[in-house]
Amino acid sequence: MELGPSHWPEISMVCNGTRQSPINISKSTTNNSLDDFVFHNYNATPLVTTVTYNGHTGQFQVTVPSDTLMIHGGGLNDIYNLAQFHFHWGSNDSYGSEHLDHGKAYPGEIHFVHWHSGKYSNLNESFKHDDGVAVLGVFIDVVQDANDPRISKDLAKLTDYFVNIKFPGNQTNCAPFTLASLLPKNLTYYRYLGSLTTPDCSEIVTWTVYQSPIYITSDQMAKFRHFHRMEHLDEDLDHTNRPVQPLYNREVYNSPTSFSSSSSSSSFFSSPSPLSAFVFFRAGIQGQCVKMMMALVFTSISFHSFFQCEINC
Numbered sequence: 278m279e280l281g282p283s284h285w286p287e288i289s290m291v292c293n294g295t296r297q298s299p300i301n302i303s304k305s306t307t308n309n310s311l312d313d314f315v316f317h318n319y320n321a322t323p324l325v326t327t328v329t330y331n332g333h334t335g336q337f338q339v340t341v342p343s344d345t346l347m348i349h350g351g352g353l354n355d356i357y358n359l360a361q362f363h364f365h366w367g368s369n370d371s372y373g374s375e376h377l378d379h380g381k382a383y384p385g386e387i388h389f390v391h392w393h394s395g396k397y398s399n400l401n402e403s404f405k406h407d408d409g410v411a412v413l414g415v416f417i418d419v420v421q422d423a424n425d426p427r428i429s430k431d432l433a434k435l436t437d438y439f440v441n442i443k444f445p446g447n448q449t450n451c452a453p454f455t456l457a458s459l460l461p462k463n464l465t466y467y468r469y470l471g472s473l474t475t476p477d478c479s480e481i482v483t484w485t486v487y488q489s490p491i492y493i494t495s496d497q498m499a500k501f502r503h504f505h506r507m508e509h510l511d512e513d514l515d516h517t518n519r520p521v522q523p524l525y526n527r528e529v530y531n532s533p534t535s536f537s538s539s540s541s542s543s544s545f546f547s548s549p550s551p552l553s554a555f556v557f558f559r560a561g562i563q564g565q566c567v568k569m570m571m572a573l574v575f576t577s578i579s580f581h582s583f584f585q586c587e588i589n590c
């Protein structure tokens with residue numbers, strides 16, 4: 278039997294905690310230390326990408342080679358590797374996002390889940406700590422016109438693969454696409470400390486919620502719901518968004534107005550081989566510093582990443 282969110286405290290008391298997510302973001306304070314993120318390989322193609330339907334949680338998970346995609350900056354002060362990303366949606370276009378922006382719900386929300394690779398040795402270890410996870414949340418909105426230039430073509434294409442994954446555990450490979458194409462044009466974001474939005478609701482997430490959505494058509498949005506019905510899932514899983522939770526005494530901050538996410542932005546890097554080496558170093562291998570730095574020089578890594586290595590050597 279599937280249990281809805283109101284029953285989650287019976288599974289894990291943490292779900293009744295004071296640092297729970299999602300929340301309605303009703304007010305925020307500008308924090309100038311919330312600088313732009315640096316996205317490593319978010320604009321790299323091709324990626325080997327697998328879409329999996331996880332029947333238990335009612336979510337899709339898209340996995341990518343986690344050691345080649347990472348973020349830093351964004352007020353996080355360290356490196357976080359992408360573990361997976363997945364979607365939340367509602368039974369119609371009037372709701373479905375987990376976070377609300379001043380009471381406004383969007384039809385969907387993408388979560389890019391990153392673990393704290395700069396501090397912890399692996400994903401499981403990272404999930405045990407209150408600074409272990411950084412999630413980037415991107416709202417999905419719908420437009421009526423299929424030719425609307427704001428439509429994310431890659432997200433639209435991704436929904437076409439959902440028809441191949443009808444049953445829990447099914448997975449399918451999809452055509453390469455860049456994760457950068459799933460980020461909004463304007464990267465101004467909210468920041469607060471919260472939790473995972475499914476049991477055990479661990480209070481380990483530094484949340485980033487972008488203020489601007491990305492767009493698909495209503496027909497494309499409907500593809501998120503189609504296989505719920507095909508799976509004859511319990512009504513509680515007809516939607517996959519947890520209701521908003523009390524803020525308690527937490528502060529919500531917003532970044533200053535941000536740069537565009539266009540591929541020309543200096544916030545994106547896509548040099549797979551030196552970055553793989555970079556991760557290897559950050560994983561805690563001792564005595565590799567000089568070797569690492571030489572590798573970085575010979576592969577013409579950006580000055581920025583070189584500088585990061587220098588600090589941590």
Ligand SMILES: [Zn+2]
Pocket residue numbers: 363364365388474
């Ligand atoms: Zn999520």
